[in-house]
Amino acid sequence: MHKILILFLGSFMLLSCKGKLKETDEVRDSSVKIATLNYEELKPLLHKNDDKTYVVNFWATWCMPCVKELPAFEKLNAAYKDKNVEVVLVSLDFPKQKESNLIPFVKKKSLQSKVLHFDDANEQFWIPDIAENWSGSIPATLIYNEKKRKFYEKSFSYEELQYELQTFLN
Secondary structure, three states: OHHHHHHHHHHHHHHHHHHHHHHHHHOOOOOOOOOEEOHHHHHHHHHOOOOOEEEEEEEOOOOHHHHHHHHHHHHHHHHHOOOOEEEEEEEOOOHHHHHHHHHHHHHHHOOOOEEEEEOOOOHHHHHHHHOOOOOOOOOEEEEEOOOOEEEEOOOOOHHHHHHHHHHHHO
């Protein structure tokens, strides 16, 4: 009897998951394109040496503090896009969740900042290469220009983010 119950529950869960996959397939939107990069491809974006200031936020759709602070980055992008500032949102969503979670999220929230999907399993290399003091926790943000570079492992309000950006622009 116990084996039959386990078999029944296992079959039910499998069928339930299969149904959920079909639901997520329906929310896919081919009009939202997000490039997936490994660290070799992402690294040049983290080390540009031009006249712009870059605000690079590492986040994920499953990270509630990340989602909570996204409006601050969007507001910063809108306020400073004509002032030689580029906001880049680097999603650390799992590869299998890009189509089912990330793309629908970006569309639903109408994100205007540049969004990239990062997929590189060698975190023992790229985490300390991005910032020696980074534990790997998100949200995390790198702000840099040709004169200054600073890494933050914290959440931001718009006011805090704007204040930090101003220290790069002055």
